[in-house]
């Protein structure tokens with residue numbers, strides 16, 4: 001995994017609650033056997049008319065040329081539903097490095113972190129402030145300091161992340177390396193009757 | 194010190210705790226299927242590793258399989274490749290596969306319990322959120338992502354932060370025609386689709402104790418629909434009787450010892466939960482959903498909420514958007530509304546008991562001519578039992594179509610889909626936009642309510658039919 005330290009970017013607002021992983025990536029796109037290329041089907045059914053990728057829905061935010069950036073900002077309970085990691089792959093492949101919301105579903109949160117996409121949980125009030133920003137606004141996320149800042153106003157919030165996960169993100173470590181290095185302890189555990 | 198059921202199992206499986214981080218949790222059983230495993234196999238192969246404990250992995254093909262003509266090659270090329278990849282991966286890594294054509298094939302959460310693989314006190318994971326189903330046996334069972342599948346392949350462990358604990362006590366007696374699916378839809382409608390996020394739920398109380406194992410599985414299955422990491426029920430005589438004699442259950446020699454261990458699996462009297470919720474079973478009615486998440490449910494004879502009076506803006510917008518997608522009106526009843534499809538299947542309600550319930554209701558009756566009814570047994574074993582009990586005849590005489598085992602129309606991934614704009618009463622677990630096919634409109638309900646609609650062609654209060 002590539003280390004992730006700071007993000008400074010414009011953002012894409014998706015002011016909807018309960019965005020489930022079936023919306024992030026519909027089931028019919030889960031037939032691949034590799035992790036690549038899911039970005040083009042991100043939010044597929046909200047993004048295109050009649051499943052036709054030559055007909056983008058003009059009012060969907062990913063199709064609006066005035067919005068872009070590495071950060072997705074969404075309403076509460078983002079990523080609920082299916083455990084499909086394809087949702088995290090799709091967000092990452094599309095180019096998002098962080099998702100900001102006031103509430104995340106558990107499995108999604110793990111999946112995102114395991115793919116170097118940072119879930120940033122902010123207060124409801126801060127989320128309202130973010131949604132009120134214009135499309136030129138930029139935000140900064142500092143993983144070491146655990147802060148998210150609206151650049152124009154300096155408004156800032158501190159977000160939670162456990163120390164272990166933070167170390168992983170900052171250094172690009174992943175959990176699998178950790179577990180493989182601990183196989184001896186695991187084998188010893190297996191011998192306990 | 195008093196311990197909860199969850200704590201007893203968790204503590205026994207922690208290999209080590211990372212300081213200010215998650216725990217390394219040892220996994221007893223790892224179920225895999227074709228959709229969420231290929232990238233995990235690729236991952237360990239890239240690292241030059243073999244699966245660490247292949248004997249603890251069980252595989253099946255369920256999401257992508259057709260439910261007609263399973264003896265023929267899968268027509269959809271991508272689906273076929275995914276299923277073939279699973280076969281190849283299992284062979285390479287020495288993993289037991291109950292694939293198409295195998296008498297044990299079926300939906301992963303149906304076959305684990307019915308084969309006796311799922312047992313009390315275990316830790317169980319699968320790259321599938323409805324792994325919570327197995328918690329009905331008093332196991333810690335939860336869904337994981339593909340990176341975590343890779344972790345289990347590599348080390349038979351996952352890194353997990355200990356969740357908070359919630360207990361839902363359901364006391365009292367269930368009214369007639371109210372079944373376990375109604376209980377869980379009722380709970381989710383009360384605590385919302387995110388109300389248990391961050392928690393592991395134990396279901397307890399007299400109403401739970403009175404349920405069969407299959408009914409308990411339906412409840413634990415949908416724990417994830419309120420955001421919970423998983424759900425569990427303390428094992429009791431019902432559990433032990435269910436397991437005894439099954440294919441992979443402990444044999445005569447180990448039975449007594451296992452039984453003694455299992456009998457210790459309950460929450461001690463003084464154990465503390467982060468939240469407790471009390472529900473009176475006698476207040477529950479047959480339930481149905483009207484929206485696009487499982488929390489948007491009402492009693493079958495109730496009214497869709499009046500959106501203007503919903504105080505929370507976010508929630509109001511949500512429901513307005515859901516009703517738009519569903520083509521339904523605020524403040525109106527659902528009773529009497531025509532439906533075009535009835536789907537009875539999925540890991541929530543495709544076990545033999547569900548199908549017996551349906552058969553008992555439809556026996557000697559005919560489906561309405563405007564509805565298409567699909568019955569999809571959860572496994573080959575369930576299908577065999579349906580046949581042995583002659584339920585298939587009842588279904589065929591009623592005009593229902595019986596398919597072969599798989600996830601089927603629960604998710605729009607295989608050939609079974611609901612057309613855009615049409616309504617389907619479904620015994621599955623998710624009514625998300627497009628879940629049963631792009632534009633499909635799903636009403637979640639119990640097998641009884643689904644069967645009632647099959648007969649009348651409209652949303653029906655089952656209590657009026659018997």
Ligand code: SF4
Pocket residue numbers: 255256300301302321323539540541599600603604621622
């Ligand atoms: S039946 Fe539906 S919910 Fe269950 S495992 Fe299959 S797709 Fe998932």
